[in-house]
Amino acid sequence: MEKVETISLKQFSDGDKVLLLNELGLQTDGKFVLDEKGLVIKDKYVGVSVSLKNMLIFPGSTIVLDDNELSVTMYLEEYGDKF
């Protein structure tokens, strides 16, 4: 399996994050990440609203998660270790 590289969003300015989300067909209200319909995206594993400050975007149909150990672990369990 080809390894997935990672890039830290901590190095992105807020403007870059907005550009990135838009390129992915997503949006933000300035605090939270919104889907294409303008609804706040909830982390599929822990159910919390994903913030611009704490978002992770993983491959596999653009999976937007909150940055926490539980979500990351459950992602690895579901999709396998690509990292």
Add this chain to the structure above:
Amino acid sequence: MVTNSDNPLRDLGGGFGKGLGDSFIDSGSKGIKYFVEKFRSGKLAFIQERSTIDKAKDLLKSNEHLFYCTYVNDREKQTLMVMGLTLRKLDQESQRDKRDDLVKKIKNKFDIQGSHLSYLVQNGVLSKYITNLLENIDNPDIMKERLEDFLNNLDKFVYFVRSNQDINQVADIIKIKINANSPKTFIISGIGLAAEIVSETFKLIKNEILLEYDFESYSSEKSQIIFLNKKDNLE
């Protein structure tokens, strides 16, 4: 920037190097589209800290987790066990905020029962319990059955003492639980200020309990765990 390799700038667009805090556009990088293209082809993930992923990977592959997985097939319980190991790791790294945030997320997702299972792993109680079973039970099927019963009914087998409880109250609760269920193993556990309550409570009920149970006590700087094993604990 964090990547898998030693040379992230080489891997993720040579232009991105002017200043880490700069906009990609301002720094003359290949721009957001480059990263999105790479992401869409499944070769890139946008993260916060690489250490979160590495920690999860390491713990999923750890001997302790693999050991648990040989006895526990349930996926949800396996996740909770990894979370217990993660909590322990965060404790060791003194990352209290992260630990407390994770505890909240575990409770929200899995309720208090799930949180208790993570706690048992975090504090080494589950590994001691399994060792206890291994020492007392030869038949693997019976052992697995006992472990499943334990994990599915933690309230029956474990009492988590809270730091604001009264010793007499704790003693009564423990005696009621033991008399009601007559468990082959019963565990009394407390961390922080509750550790002292565990010790004091045990002194109070010891004479009565030890008629039917043997005990093993595990103390650390911040926790007190007492295992009570029924004297006829064999298969």
